[in-house]
Each structure stands twice: as C-alpha cells, then as structure tokens.
Amino acid sequence: MLLIAIGVTPETALAEASGLEVDNGVVVDEYLRTTDPSIFAAGDASCIRRAGMERPLRLECWKNAEDQGDIVAKNMLGIKTAYQTVPWMWSDQFDKVVQAAGLPSPDQTIALRPLGMGALVAFHYDAPGMLAAVSGYGPIGLVAKAVRIGSVMLQRGISPTPEAVRAASDLRELIQARQEHARSSDFSIAVGYGASQRPTS
Ligand SMILES: Cc1cc2nc3c(=O)[nH]c(=O)nc-3n(C[C@H](O)[C@H](O)[C@H](O)COP(=O)(O)OP(=O)(O)OC[C@H]3O[C@@H](n4cnc5c(N)ncnc54)[C@H](O)[C@@H]3O)c2cc1C
Known part of the structure; x- marks a missing residue:
C-alpha cells in the first residue's frame, strides 16, 4: 500500500x-x-x-x-464543556479500514497484536511508556472493535503493558484489569499535552 x-x-x-x-x-x-x-x-x-x-x-x-x-x-448555550474527547478517525480503503483513537505519533513505540484475517491493532506508547493511541488496519469489524476498546482505555486512563496487550485472550480483559498503570482520565493531559501535570503513578 x-x-x-x-x-x-x-x-x-x-x-x-x-x-x-x-x-x-x-x-x-x-x-x-x-x-x-x-x-x-x-x-x-x-x-x-x-x-x-x-x-x-x-x-x-x-x-x-x-x-x-x-x-x-x-x-x-451556557453549558460549560471543555474539550477532553479522545480523538478518533477512520479511513475506508476498499474492503479494509484504517482506524485510530488517540494521537499516534512517529516517536512512539508500538506493541502489535494480530487480530486474525490479516487485521492488526497497534498500541502506541509515549516516552514514559504510557498508552497514547491505538490504531488498526484490516477488515472493519475486527479493527473497529479493537480500536473502540483502545479508545475506552484512553478515556479511562488505562495503560496496559505491551506484554499484557500481546498476551490477553480478549482485549476487554485489560479494561477490567484497570488498576494496572491507572493514570489521569483527562485525555488531553494524559497524552502528553500537559506533561507537567502528569501524575507520577
Ligand atoms: C478527500 C477527503 C477525504 C477525507 N476522508 C476522510 C476520512 O476518511 N475520514 C475522516 O475522518 N475525515 C476525512 N476527511 C476530513 C473530513 O472531511 C473533515 O475533517 C471534515 O469535513 C471537517 O469538517 P469541518 O466542518 O470542520 O470543515 P468542512 O467540512 O471543510 O466545512 C467547512 C465549510 O466552511 C465553508 N467556508 C469556509 N470559509 C467560509 C466563509 N468565509 N464563509 C462561508 N463558508 C465558508 C467551506 O466552504 C466548507 O463548506 C476527508 C477530507 C477530504 C478533503
């Protein structure tokens, strides 16, 4: 491609x-x-x-x-609302789709997880090793499900280790095990836009 x-x-x-x-x-x-x-x-x-x-x-x-x-x-309308949304994008390429939640960047390290049928999901980690984005490529059903789970992790401040991402029998397990590497749920801070405010845990 x-x-x-x-x-x-x-x-x-x-x-x-x-x-x-x-x-x-x-x-x-x-x-x-x-x-x-x-x-x-x-x-x-x-x-x-x-x-x-x-x-x-x-x-x-x-x-x-x-x-x-x-x-x-x-x-x-006077309902004071800050932008704290986890970004999400898609692009359909014939029978395949590219989707990403969060903010992927070339300086991040990646943990790859095959999803079957040629689909892949990538968990992107920033320099301190925190989850910054989840992206996927392949048939839409498999990719959409995995990226949606990644988006929930980002929104809730869950950062599973690369080893856990590769080993989990179902990615949803990693949301349930949310005590692992828990951090701020304010995505705009968590992705590194406010490094000085980042929790140290
Ligand atoms: C070829 C192409 C493919 C894309 N594919 C994807 C995709 O697969 N997935 C995805 O998530 N996004 C995709 N995008 C991006 C997506 O279309 C944009 O992010 C989205 O349309 C942005 O919406 P918007 O309302 O901010 O701006 P726009 O949709 O650009 O709307 C802005 C409007 O404001 C009008 N305007 C500008 N200045 C003035 C003025 N002075 N007075 C009056 N009107 C004005 C413009 O004419 C335009 O109609 C694609 C974009 C392009 C061009």
Whole structure:
C-alpha cells in the first residue's frame, strides 16, 4: 500500500479579517472559544491552545468536527464543556479500514497484536511508556472493535503493558484489569499535552 498524506490548509481568512488570533488555524481555548470569547470555532480550522499543552492541537477528521461542534453548541448555550474527547478517525480503503483513537505519533513505540484475517491493532506508547493511541488496519469489524476498546482505555486512563496487550485472550480483559498503570482520565493531559501535570503513578 502506498499512502500519501498531503495535509490541508485551514481557511482562516474570515477569522483573520475579524481580528481573531490565527496560528495554524483559528486559535481556541479548551472551551473552543476564539480570542473573542463570543466567537467559537470547531472542526478542521480550529487549533486548540491552552496552558499546560506541549503543542497546539488541530485535527483534520470528520469525528473531530462532529465532537467539537457538539462542544461549541453546549458552550454557546451556557453549558460549560471543555474539550477532553479522545480523538478518533477512520479511513475506508476498499474492503479494509484504517482506524485510530488517540494521537499516534512517529516517536512512539508500538506493541502489535494480530487480530486474525490479516487485521492488526497497534498500541502506541509515549516516552514514559504510557498508552497514547491505538490504531488498526484490516477488515472493519475486527479493527473497529479493537480500536473502540483502545479508545475506552484512553478515556479511562488505562495503560496496559505491551506484554499484557500481546498476551490477553480478549482485549476487554485489560479494561477490567484497570488498576494496572491507572493514570489521569483527562485525555488531553494524559497524552502528553500537559506533561507537567502528569501524575507520577
Ligand atoms: C478527500 C477527503 C477525504 C477525507 N476522508 C476522510 C476520512 O476518511 N475520514 C475522516 O475522518 N475525515 C476525512 N476527511 C476530513 C473530513 O472531511 C473533515 O475533517 C471534515 O469535513 C471537517 O469538517 P469541518 O466542518 O470542520 O470543515 P468542512 O467540512 O471543510 O466545512 C467547512 C465549510 O466552511 C465553508 N467556508 C469556509 N470559509 C467560509 C466563509 N468565509 N464563509 C462561508 N463558508 C465558508 C467551506 O466552504 C466548507 O463548506 C476527508 C477530507 C477530504 C478533503
């Protein structure tokens, strides 16, 4: 398979003309407020920046646009809601699918687990050895189930060891054994965007 990712450029002309801060997208805080607190931004064009983050976060996928739209609507209605969603994306490639939960990155180490029928799931670990993302490739049913379980782990702050990922007879066991490497359930902190706030356990 040859994969070419050319990226996209956010359309920020209107935001710039309105005097909003723009830096690789329309800059928003964790409530998706722009630098004018009466204006919100969601989806591909929004770039979250907040104290404690190691780097700004701008995502280009359908589910993120939906999740952030939901959060913006709540905040506009006065239901104060911070962005703490575990990112999730998919791409269908003929009869196969690529899915990822969390934020995979080339500097992470990976534990691979075959799922059968040519499907694979990868658990991605950051430098301190904490689970940062789960991705998969193969027939949709097998991959979707494994990545969904990984997403629940990330949301709940469960970080199974690579050995446990390879050895488990069923990945759901690893959610039940959640005492293992438990950590903050605030995903935006747990994935390393607030390393200074990361719990030491
Ligand atoms: C070829 C392609 C394939 C993709 N495949 C996948 C995939 O497999 N999985 C996945 O998760 N995501 C995929 N995506 C990404 C996904 O489509 C986007 O993440 C999603 O559409 C973002 O939604 P959005 O509402 O933020 O932005 P958009 O869908 O881009 O909507 C923004 C809208 O604002 C309009 N607009 C911009 N400026 C102005 C203005 N000044 N005034 C009025 N209107 C304006 C634009 O015309 C556009 O209609 C794909 C994208 C592309 C291009």
